[in-house]
Amino acid sequence: MRAFTTHHGLVGPMDRANVDTDMIIPKQFLKSIKRSGFGPNLFDELRYLDSGEPGQDCSGRPINPNFALNEKRYNGASILLARSNFGCGSSREHAPWALDGYGFRVVIAPSFADIFYNNCFKNGLLPVVLTEQQVSGLFDELYREQGYQLTVDLTEQTVLMAGGRSYGFEIDEFRKQCLLQGLDEIGLTLKQAPAIKRYEEQRAERHPWVFGAIK
Amino acid sequence: MNKNTLYDKLWDAHIVSERDDGSTLIYIDRHIIHEVTSPQAFEGLRIAGRKPWRLDTNLATPDHNISTDRIERDAGVAGIPDPTSRIQVQTLDDNCEHFGIKEFKMNEMGQGIVHVMGPELGATMPGMTVVCGDSHTATHGALGCLAHGIGTSEVEHVLASQCLVAKKMKNMRVTVDGSLGTGVTPKDVVLAIIGKIGTAGGNGHAIEFSGEVFREMTVEGRMTVCNMAIEAGARVGMIAVDDTTIDYVKGRQFVPSGELWAPAVAYWKTLVSDADAVFDIEVVLHADDIAPQVTWGTSPEMVAEVTARVPELSAQKTPEQRTGLENALAYMGLEGGQAITSIAVDRVFIGSCTNSRIEDMRAAAAIARGRRAAPSVKQVLVVPGSQMVKAQAEAEGLDKVFIDAGMEWREPGCSMCLAMNADKLGSGEHCASTSNRNFEGRQGNGGRTHLMSPAMAAAAAVAGHIVDVREFLSEVVE
Ligand code: SF4
Numbered sequence: 001m002r003a004f005t006t007h008h009g010l011v012g013p014m015d016r017a018n019v020d021t022d023m024i025i026p027k028q029f030l031k032s033i034k035r036s037g038f039g040p041n042l043f044d045e046l047r048y049l050d051s052g053e054p055g056q057d058c059s060g061r062p063i064n065p066n067f068a069l070n071e072k073r074y075n076g077a078s079i080l081l082a083r084s085n086f087g088c089g090s091s092r093e094h095a096p097w098a099l100d101g102y103g104f105r106v107v108i109a110p111s112f113a114d115i116f117y118n119n120c121f122k123n124g125l126l127p128v129v130l131t132e133q134q135v136s137g138l139f140d141e142l143y144r145e146q147g148y149q150l151t152v153d154l155t156e157q158t159v160l161m162a163g164g165r166s167y168g169f170e171i172d173e174f175r176k177q178c179l180l181q182g183l184d185e186i187g188l189t190l191k192q193a194p195a196i197k198r199y200e201e202q203r204a205e206r207h208p209w210v211f212g213a214i215k
Numbered sequence: 216m217n218k219n220t221l222y223d224k225l226w227d228a229h230i231v232s233e234r235d236d237g238s239t240l241i242y243i244d245r246h247i248i249h250e251v252t253s254p255q256a257f258e259g260l261r262i263a264g265r266k267p268w269r270l271d272t273n274l275a276t277p278d279h280n281i282s283t284d285r286i287e288r289d290a291g292v293a294g295i296p297d298p299t300s301r302i303q304v305q306t307l308d309d310n311c312e313h314f315g316i317k318e319f320k321m322n323e324m325g326q327g328i329v330h331v332m333g334p335e336l337g338a339t340m341p342g343m344t345v346v347c348g349d350s351h352t353a354t355h356g357a358l359g360c361l362a363h364g365i366g367t368s369e370v371e372h373v374l375a376s377q378c379l380v381a382k383k384m385k386n387m388r389v390t391v392d393g394s395l396g397t398g399v400t401p402k403d404v405v406l407a408i409i410g411k412i413g414t415a416g417g418n419g420h421a422i423e424f425s426g427e428v429f430r431e432m433t434v435e436g437r438m439t440v441c442n443m444a445i446e447a448g449a450r451v452g453m454i455a456v457d458d459t460t461i462d463y464v465k466g467r468q469f470v471p472s473g474e475l476w477a478p479a480v481a482y483w484k485t486l487v488s489d490a491d492a493v494f495d496i497e498v499v500l501h502a503d504d505i506a507p508q509v510t511w512g513t514s515p516e517m518v519a520e521v522t523a524r525v526p527e528l529s530a531q532k533t534p535e536q537r538t539g540l541e542n543a544l545a546y547m548g549l550e551g552g553q554a555i556t557s558i559a560v561d562r563v564f565i566g567s568c569t570n571s572r573i574e575d576m577r578a579a580a581a582i583a584r585g586r587r588a589a590p591s592v593k594q595v596l597v598v599p600g601s602q603m604v605k606a607q608a609e610a611e612g613l614d615k616v617f618i619d620a621g622m623e624w625r626e627p628g629c630s631m632c633l634a635m636n637a638d639k640l641g642s643g644e645h646c647a648s649t650s651n652r653n654f655e656g657r658q659g660n661g662g663r664t665h666l667m668s669p670a671m672a673a674a675a676a677v678a679g680h681i682v683d684v685r686e687f688l689s690e691v692v693e
Contacts, residue, residue, distance in 0.1 A: 022657055026656060030251050030635065210343065
């Protein structure tokens with residue numbers, strides 16, 4: 001997995017609460033059997049005026065001028081500023097894949113849905129939780145200033161604003177280390193294969209019906 | 216000192232190791248796989264040169280984007296009209312074949328929506344950890360399991376190691392005492408709960424549903440409730456084991472019999488929260504206060520009693536609430552203050568892992584029997600959740616009841632719950648739906664979903680608009 005240490009970039013807004021994964025990447029794009037190529041269809045139903053189909057070339061599609069991320073000033077944004085309960089709904093990992101494919105490395109919101117939050121870490125995308133107030137403040141600044149940028153430092157667990165102000169954020173230590181070092185979680189777990197085997201042996205004695213039923 | 220919740224017990228029983236960084240390696244007993252969230256996981260295994268850790272834990276079936284049309288289904292995988300869907304279903308077949316994973320293929324007895332087929336085959340048993348690359352995996356918690364949805368990377372992780380790296384959630388208990396009134400179903404209970412705690416109310420928590428109402432409920436009904444825990448923000452919903460649970464699992468295909476049965480039952484009976492168990496959050500509702508529910512907006516928390524009205528803009532407290540309501544009303548094409556029963560429906564969908572079990576089919580058929588869908592309703596889709604539900608319903612003649620009522624009896628799958636196949640709403644169409652999500656575009660671009668129970672959906676089909684099913688129950692035609 002790609003490592004994440006610090007990231008400096010342009011901020012883009014997604015100014016509504018409860019953005020669900022259907023909104024992030026509509027279901028028709030889930031038919032792909034690949035991990036990549038979802039970027040052009042991020043927020044598809046909000047971003048374009050027509051209805052998108054998988055495999056379609058998006059470059060000629062009619063753009064929705066009222067969708068904030070389509071505004072020129074947010075071109076190239078790599079930090080998404082969002083509202084509460086971001087990523088609710090389905091477990092599709094296509095949601096972080098689409099955000100990543102678009103070029104986002106960080107999503108900042110007051111809260112995230114659990115599965116989405118978890119899925120971000122598996123894909124080198126950093127979800128940052130700040131308070132409602134801090135996020136509202138950032139939205140104000142973002143709307144006020146053209147070319148608004150932030151620096152997100154994972155090691156220090158801070159979001160740095162211009163002028164040296166900063167907000168701290170919480171993150172689970174295991175997830176932080178995996179991201180910082182770009183670790184392969186499966187490889188890490190498999191290092192514990194002896195412990196897994198031992199668990200299975202003990203469990204098979206206690207609850208034998210758990211094993212062997214499906215053939 | 217016995218103060219463990221059901222969740223605590225299930226969690227403790229599955230700890231493989233606790234790591235220094237505070238994370239825990241949890242053992243997974245059952246892994247259910249479908250075509251949409253698995254291809255990239257199998258691909259990952261191949262690239263890394265890994266094999267599944269265990270084979271006898273995995274169970275696969277296609278459900279999300281298969282056709283529900285009889286003729287197309289009869290033509291097999293080649294008959295799936297959309298080429299990308301066809302590739303996905305074929306890829307699942309190929310992957311299962313290649314890795315030696317048990318699969319119930321598209322037209323085989325046993326196939327069905329992952330969360331319908333798992334419990335009905337007895338693949339899901341009390342006390343298990345159950346995962347699937349689908350957020351409605353919480354459904355299986357109805358059997359006293361620790362069950363939750365996972366993403367594709369975790370599908371790969373479970374395939375490769377039979378474990379997940381997890382962090383313990385907090386405990387939340389939702390208690391509903393009393394007994395439900397006529398026409399009030401498990402779906403209404405869970406919608407009322409979501410209405411009360413909101414779609415983020417359960418974030419970070421495992422919810423245990425407890426109290427008289429759930430004790431009295433069948434396992435099918437409990438599954439409907441646990442299914443929608445995720446719509447209340449919780450990855451996990453669960454209900455303690457009791458005799459109802461044990462009667463339900465007994466005799467199912469993958470459930471132990473003979474010598475293993477008695478010790479299994481003895482263990483399963485311990486799967487209840489201790490009397491002094493402590494919950495981080497307690498929520499209490501009373502059965503008397505729960506009426507048939509309908510969602511009017513674009514989030515499951517935008518829900519009201521069928522006799523109520525759509526909320527008014529002027530009644531909103533904060534500007535944020537006001538904008539939220541404005542957006543929802545604009546999308547749904549509704550006016551604040553409008554009676555819920557004045558909403559006309561264009562299509563009706565009876566199905567999905569929330570409400571496609573045999574009981575749901577029976578509840579809908581009881582309303583449809585001897586009546587007809589209103590001519591203004593373009594389509595009424597009745598989609599059984601599995602091959603087994605379909606066979607049972609047909610044995611009871613329910614298919615005829617629906618067909619006689621002008622409704623369509625389809626082949627099992629997810630269908631219009633998420634509209635990945637041809638079963639879709641047109642833009643602007645209102646749908647009375649027994650599924651679980653009313654997000655914008657969920658059932659088709661621009662489609663407008665109203666979540667409700669199977670009986671309420673069947674009643675809406677007959678009336679042509681949303682209607683209080685209790686008006687029908689006094690005059691049920693036998
Ligand atoms: S029926 Fe709907 S919610 Fe259930 S698994 Fe299928 S798509 Fe998901």
